[in-house]
Amino acid sequence: MVDRVATNVTDVTPAKHSRGRVRRPTAADVAARAGVSRATVSYVLNDTPHQAIPDRTRERVRAAAAELGYTPSAAARALITGRSDVILLLLPDWPIGSTVGHLLESLSDALGQQGFTFVAHPRSAGRPTTDVWKAITPAAVITFEELEQVEAERLRAAGIELSVALLGDAGPAARAMDIPEQRTGRLQAEHLAASGHRQLGYAWPDDPRVVTFAQPRLDGVRQACAELGLDPPTVVPVPLTPDGVQRALEVFHGADGPPVSAVCAYNDEVALALLAGARRQGLDVPGDLAVIGVDDIPSAAVSVPALTTVRAETAVLARFIADSIIRQLDGRPAAERPGSDIHSIIRRESA
Amino acid sequence: MVDRVATNVTDVTPAKHSRGRVRRPTAADVAARAGVSRATVSYVLNDTPHQAIPDRTRERVRAAAAELGYTPSAAARALITGRSDVILLLLPDWPIGSTVGHLLESLSDALGQQGFTFVAHPRSAGRPTTDVWKAITPAAVITFEELEQVEAERLRAAGIELSVALLGDAGPAARAMDIPEQRTGRLQAEHLAASGHRQLGYAWPDDPRVVTFAQPRLDGVRQACAELGLDPPTVVPVPLTPDGVQRALEVFHGADGPPVSAVCAYNDEVALALLAGARRQGLDVPGDLAVIGVDDIPSAAVSVPALTTVRAETAVLARFIADSIIRQLDGRPAAERPGSDIHSIIRRESA
DNA sequence: GTCCTTCACTGAAGCGAGTCAGTGAAACGT
DNA sequence: ACGTTTCACTGACTCGCTTCAGTGAAGGAC
Numbered sequence: 129m130v131d132r133v134a135t136n137v138t139d140v141t142p143a144k145h146s147r148g149r150v151r152r153p154t155a156a157d158v159a160a161r162a163g164v165s166r167a168t169v170s171y172v173l174n175d176t177p178h179q180a181i182p183d184r185t186r187e188r189v190r191a192a193a194a195e196l197g198y199t200p201s202a203a204a205r206a207l208i209t210g211r212s213d214v215i216l217l218l219l220p221d222w223p224i225g226s227t228v229g230h231l232l233e234s235l236s237d238a239l240g241q242q243g244f245t246f247v248a249h250p251r252s253a254g255r256p257t258t259d260v261w262k263a264i265t266p267a268a269v270i271t272f273e274e275l276e277q278v279e280a281e282r283l284r285a286a287g288i289e290l291s292v293a294l295l296g297d298a299g300p301a302a303r304a305m306d307i308p309e310q311r312t313g314r315l316q317a318e319h320l321a322a323s324g325h326r327q328l329g330y331a332w333p334d335d336p337r338v339v340t341f342a343q344p345r346l347d348g349v350r351q352a353c354a355e356l357g358l359d360p361p362t363v364v365p366v367p368l369t370p371d372g373v374q375r376a377l378e379v380f381h382g383a384d385g386p387p388v389s390a391v392c393a394y395n396d397e398v399a400l401a402l403l404a405g406a407r408r409q410g411l412d413v414p415g416d417l418a419v420i421g422v423d424d425i426p427s428a429a430v431s432v433p434a435l436t437t438v439r440a441e442t443a444v445l446a447r448f449i450a451d452s453i454i455r456q457l458d459g460r461p462a463a464e465r466p467g468s469d470i471h472s473i474i475r476r477e478s479a
Numbered sequence: 480m481v482d483r484v485a486t487n488v489t490d491v492t493p494a495k496h497s498r499g500r501v502r503r504p505t506a507a508d509v510a511a512r513a514g515v516s517r518a519t520v521s522y523v524l525n526d527t528p529h530q531a532i533p534d535r536t537r538e539r540v541r542a543a544a545a546e547l548g549y550t551p552s553a554a555a556r557a558l559i560t561g562r563s564d565v566i567l568l569l570l571p572d573w574p575i576g577s578t579v580g581h582l583l584e585s586l587s588d589a590l591g592q593q594g595f596t597f598v599a600h601p602r603s604a605g606r607p608t609t610d611v612w613k614a615i616t617p618a619a620v621i622t623f624e625e626l627e628q629v630e631a632e633r634l635r636a637a638g639i640e641l642s643v644a645l646l647g648d649a650g651p652a653a654r655a656m657d658i659p660e661q662r663t664g665r666l667q668a669e670h671l672a673a674s675g676h677r678q679l680g681y682a683w684p685d686d687p688r689v690v691t692f693a694q695p696r697l698d699g700v701r702q703a704c705a706e707l708g709l710d711p712p713t714v715v716p717v718p719l720t721p722d723g724v725q726r727a728l729e730v731f732h733g734a735d736g737p738p739v740s741a742v743c744a745y746n747d748e749v750a751l752a753l754l755a756g757a758r759r760q761g762l763d764v765p766g767d768l769a770v771i772g773v774d775d776i777p778s779a780a781v782s783v784p785a786l787t788t789v790r791a792e793t794a795v796l797a798r799f800i801a802d803s804i805i806r807q808l809d810g811r812p813a814a815e816r817p818g819s820d821i822h823s824i825i826r827r828e829s830a
Numbered sequence: 831g832t833c834c835t836t837c838a839c840t841g842a843a844g845c846g847a848g849t850c851a852g853t854g855a856a857a858c859g860t
Numbered sequence: 861a862c863g864t865t866t867c868a869c870t871g872a873c874t875c876g877c878t879t880c881a882g883t884g885a886a887g888g889a890c
Contacts, residue, residue, distance in 0.1 A: 166848095180868060181867095199637070203845085203846075204847040207558050219584075228580070229575035249597065263553045287503050369781065401778065404781050407783045517878095531838055558847085
């Protein structure tokens with residue numbers, strides 16, 4: 129190859145395959161351009177420790193790499209290291225809303241800053257789980273619910289060392305992060321109790337797929353009620369249909385038990401449905417019934433009455449998750465759980 | 480290696496690395512167990528054409544693979560074929576809601592059925608685009624908006640042959656699918672016109688990041704108005720804040736122009752905000768102002784009044800997108816655009 | 831009986847990196 | 861002056877797979 133470095137012409141026309149396909153530059157190309165061996169290129173570009181390479185050479189290599197626009201092939205790297213820089217999130221099959229959307233974004237951000245690539249895969253409800261991780265070989269996979277024994281083993285057998293569940297007990301053997309969802313429940317109950325409500329209701333989501341999410345929130349409400357000396361909350365499922373909401377409101381109003389004066393909703397969507405239902409029945413909110421949600425979705429600010437809700441600092445949470453994963457990947461102890469300050473009440477009109 | 484096939488003992492204990500890490504079975508393991516060469520294993524498992532391999536042997540190989548729980552290493556495959564089975568969707572940095580969530584799920588389904596693995600990557604708004612595709616080497620990448628020239632070239636230079644934008648003109652050189660978003664706008668306008676409304680408004684999203692989505696919808700409304708002989712719609716941005724909604728409603732009510740009797744909202748979220756705002760001002764919906772949304776989010780069914788909206792068959796759309804991509808990957812002509820039947824009006828109370 | 835096909839496979843060459851074990855040359859110690 | 865250490869590298873192997881170019885044996889044609 130003619131040495132073009134000496135001339136001022138930087139010819140970086142991408143080489144062509146025999147088939148005419150563009151071929152991206154490889155470490156060998158960089159090596160040739162810098163006048164060193166492939167090994168040296170690898171050492172320099174990876175900052176491999178215990179390798180005596182003078183700054184002159186390092187500079188030459190880096191310059192060559194930059195000029196060629198070289199980036200290592202992820203596939204080759206994954207092949208030899210056994211894992212990629214990818215961290216895979218398995219999305220649950222239940223409807224993902226803006227909250228999960230935010231979490232994705234924050235996670236991507238937090239992980240990206242540490243040099244990892246974050247991707248999400250929606251597990252299709254219909255078909256059996258294809259082994260996504262085999263197509264990606266991620267460094268770790270994140271799930272919402274804990275994996276079943278069988279699946280966890282299959283993961284492990286596929287060579288993926290780390291899998292983390294966001295929800296679920298952080299039991300002895302378990303690899304769950306135990307995201308503090310019950311705190312949202314506690315906050316809801318505490319806020320209502322502080323306004324003098326003594327008999328609370330819980331608007332449970334009607335979708336069986338979200339129990340993992342709903343359970344800790346309800347648990348939080350229950351705990352708070354117990355601690356504050358209130359009766360346990362009246363739990364009522366609230367389907368997102370006009371009739372369903374209507375019936376739920378009747379139960380809250382005392383159809384078969386003591387009437388409640390305030391309800392904690394599983395999330396803002398359910399809370400908003402309750403607000404609308406109350407209006408249809410001529411109930412005043414918060415006069416006849418106070419309602420508090422979770423998530424602070426955009427619609428919560430513009431409803432009538434405006435929805436009081438619990439907001440979580442997704443970004444902080446995401447950073448914690450990212451940190452934990454990276455530390456575990458490095459074999460270091462897990463990161464410290466974020467404090468209680470990541471949740472806060474957004475006080476508006478409904479409670 | 481002792482031939483264990485003859486005995487009834489199937490010893491499939493995963494082999495260990497020197498480092499003690501689990502090693503997944505490779506094609507060589509399968510070959511050894513089946514008593515053939517690695518090449519044969521590859522031919523059998525990939526059903527490589529023009530290869531004379533008797534069914535006996537095929538069976539043996541497949542059995543061995545099944546017993547060992549063998550699955551090819553995606554990394555190795557990607558390394559040699561130059562691309563993976565992964566199709567990457569770049570999520571826009573604007574808030575993703577349940578509609579996008581549905582689309583993800585449907586796409587994952589449709590693509591998965593064809594043997595592809597679908598993953599989504601949220602592009603973080605803050606940091607410059609990391610080249611995700613380099614960490615994944617996808618067969619194709621899907622974007623919402625069309626990529627900028629520079630980015631498209633970088634993609635191409637990274638060896639990714641196919642990139643598709645969901646929105647944007649399907650111009651001459653462009654690789655856009657031109658998802659028929661303006662149809663939703665047309666449907667909205669046509670529905671309102673059919674109810675006798677002559678002066679329409681358009682509730683434009685206040686978030687500048689969603690213009691690509693909003694523009695075609697508004698275009699659709701404009702087209703329909705023109706065709707039906709109505710005045711062009713009064714376009715008003717509607718921020719999702721109480722004040723913002725209030726001001727928007729005043730404009731719709733004739734604050735600086737002819738008052739409108741019905742408004743098409745960019746989506747259900749905006750529509751719902753309008754509904755709440757109207758209530759605060761004591762306006763009757765649909766009496767004083769009819770409102771129609773897009774998306775049919777769960778909350779639309781339980782609002783007061785219940786929201787009339789336009790729903791899209793995400794699954795059909797996703798199948799079309801998946802088909803198009805796969806056909807283009809194979810060099811076949813693109814799939815036929817789905818008909819107008821993928822959008823339909825969900826008629827409720829608000830219009 | 832010889833030559834040519836077809837059959838049923840196999841050996842080996844790569845894909846693009848990471849990494850270990852060297853290897854000459856220079857610097858240093860005594 | 862001679863042995864040892866450090867420096868600055870490089871050659872070659874490896875990861876798991878696809879694929880091309882054979883290769884020996886059996887079968888068929890003449």
